[in-house]
Amino acid sequence: MRVNMNNLVSITEANQNFSKVTRMVDEKGPTVILKNNKPKYVVIPYDHLTEFDTAVDEDLNSIAKKYMTKHRKAFQNLAK
Numbered sequence: 001m002r003v004n005m006n007n008l009v010s011i012t013e014a015n016q017n018f019s020k021v022t023r024m025v026d027e028k029g030p031t032v033i034l035k036n037n038k039p040k041y042v043v044i045p046y047d048h049l050t051e052f053d054t055a056v057d058e059d060l061n062s063i064a065k066k067y068m069t070k071h072r073k074a075f076q077n078l079a080k
Helices: 011-016 018-028 046-070 072-079
Strands: 008-010 031-035 038-043
Touching (some): 008 011, 008 018, 011 018, 011 031, 018 031, 018 038, 046 072
């Protein structure tokens, strides 16, 4: 998921004006809510949620494949 770094909102502002946050999401995409000047939450449209889950699964599978390939000999030794 890509987040536009211009879509940042403090948690105080999000708490006081959540409709502004939802407008930002509708117009500009995922929005990050900061807590103590650090990214804490991401607000995304609900219909993007399934896309996010699929992307996470695909990333996880590619990472696992890379890791298994890199450490193949160690896994083969452990399997003995």
